Amino acid sequence: MMTLNKSELIHIRRHLHEIPELALHEKETTAYLEKVVRRMPTRYLTIHRFAPVPTALFVRVQGSDPKRTIGYRADMDALPVTEQTGLPFASKHPGVMHACGHDIHMTVALGILSYFATNQPKDNLVFFFQPAEEADSGGKLVYDKGGFSGKFKPDEFYALHDNPNLPAGTIGCRKGTLTAGTNEVNVDLIGKSGHAAYPQKANDMVVAAAQYLSQVQAVISRSISPLKSGVITFGKVRAGVIRNVIAGHARLEGTIRGLTQGMIQRIDNHLKMIGDGIAASFGCQVETQFNQGGYWPVTNNNKLTHFFIHYMKHCSKVNFVYTQPVMTGEDMGYLLHKFPGTMFWLGVQDSSQLHSSTFNPKESAIPIGVNEITDFLKARMQK
The missing domain is CATH 3.40.630.10 (Zn peptidases)
Structure with missing residues (x-):
């Protein structure tokens, strides 16, 4: 042929x-x-x-x-x-x-x-x-x-x-x-840097980022039906410049995957809500950006x-x-x-x-x- x-x-x-x-x-x-x-x-x-x-x-x-x-x-x-x-x-x-x-x-x-x-x-x-x-x-x-x-x-x-x-x-x-859809997610947590000896005068974004990541783990296990599938992975975390300076900025970079576009959008919304909660709890700014492009x-x-x-x-x-x-x-x-x-x-x-x-x-x-x-x-x- x-x-x-x-x-x-x-x-x-x-x-x-x-x-x-x-x-x-x-x-x-x-x-x-x-x-x-x-x-x-x-x-x-x-x-x-x-x-x-x-x-x-x-x-x-x-x-x-x-x-x-x-x-x-x-x-x-x-x-x-x-x-x-x-x-x-x-x-x-x-x-x-x-x-x-x-x-x-x-x-x-x-x-x-x-x-x-x-x-x-x-x-x-x-x-x-x-x-x-x-x-x-x-x-x-x-x-x-x-x-x-x-x-x-x-x-x-x-x-x-x-x-x-x-x-x-x-x-x-x-x-x-x-195959799943994929969506890149970047989260910037913005607080205030300061001397490690005076934490009360700074706003530590390492701690805020840790709380954010901890809460994200519950999105799939507690907000998504066990009969459906989704993945959230933050593979890159960057914060601080030296051990004795409190980090005033942390950046998290990750990927979201879901078997339907509705699932991806639902996960996106949960991450935004978590970011809003962290911002209120820590008195900081949380900026969340998504980039899905054509990867539906x-x-x-x-x-x-x-x-x-x-x-x-x-x-x-x-x-x-x-x-x-x-x-x-x-x-x-x-x-x-x-x-x-x-x-x-x-x-x-x-x-x-x-x-x-x-x-x-x-x-x-x-x-x-x-x-x-x-x-x-x-x-x-x-x-």
């Missing part, structure tokens, strides 16, 4: 793996992707570089008898991780690595695109090679700047994420929430996901598994808030986990994924 054969796909993936780039700096990556696309038959293709976000790349395939436009997204950016795989095609960019498998995502998308570039689809297809998934909410950024308009506006959207916990080539999915929960559309699961489950060539929601974040969540669609897992079977310096997904998943998703899209166009 594939137009790009297995060896060509592996070559593409390895080259992409060698040139990882951070969010909104994917210039070499985008140029290489466009180069590969332009080698394909272009009779049905419209290749579009989106100027407001220069590393974003759209490729539209004109359908033969379209009744919808189907979007397919592949993210492009890498992580600030120093690779330790020892692979002959390891990252050539020091301190940057495709430790989340976006090189796999792009390669699978190119494989699917190469088939439809040669075999005109019935419906229109829009392939969105997205910058800045790991940071800076690239999907939301392109949406807000008008990238999904006119011929590039999808009626429904699909995307995959590789999964090292599933056998290579396995498709995993579920209705409802696939990945909520799959029921109707489209039902068809996706039914197809994958009953296709003899596909190893399909139902999966449970996870607390990792993904900015595809924002796009699925704007367009109905489905995100799913592609197994890549590795003992190392996503974002680790030794992550080495099995390349055998690539041609399997290309065939499975191409067949699904063809089936979808018949409905």
Whole structure:
């Protein structure tokens, strides 16, 4: 089925793996992707570089008898991780690595695109090679700047994420929430510094921060139903300059995760209330800032996901598994808030986990994924 054969796909993936780039700096990556696309038959293709976000790349395939436009997204950016795989095609960019498998995502998308570039689809297809998934909410950024308009506006959207916990080539999915939404939170507590020997003349923000953190622990355990899920983690705390000076300022930096947007908003409100209480109790200022961007929960559309699961489950060539929601974040969540669609897992079977310096997904998943998703899209166009 594939137009790009297995060896060509592996070559593409390895080259992409060698040139990882951070969010909104994917210039070499985008140029290489466009180069590969332009080698394909272009009779049905419209290749579009989106100027407001220069590393974003759209490729539209004109359908033969379209009744919808189907979007397919592949993210492009890498992580600030120093690779330790020892692979002959390891990252050539020091301190940057495709430790989340976006090189796999792009390669699978190119494989699917190469088939439809040669075999005109019935419906229109829009392939969105997205910058800045790991940071800076690239999907939301392109949406807000008008990238999904006119011929590039999808009626429904699909995307995959590789999964090292599933056998290579396995498709995993579920209705409802696939991955959690994430929200960054920064809390500044502002009091008054002073001499350690005269605490009555200062306003100690170390003590106030300790009380704040202690109260936060009760939000999940006592304010959220045990049948629902949420996470609050403050991973960074900074206060003071020296041991004998009372700290007049403390800063807490953390992350909130929830399986629904309503859950995240509820947690946000509780943190604001705790901040107000600490401010009143300690006579200090508490400033709370949230930054969620595009990292909304990945909520799959029921109707489209039902068809996706039914197809994958009953296709003899596909190893399909139902999966449970996870607390990792993904900015595809924002796009699925704007367009109905489905995100799913592609197994890549590795003992190392996503974002680790030794992550080495099995390349055998690539041609399997290309065939499975191409067949699904063809089936979808018949409905």
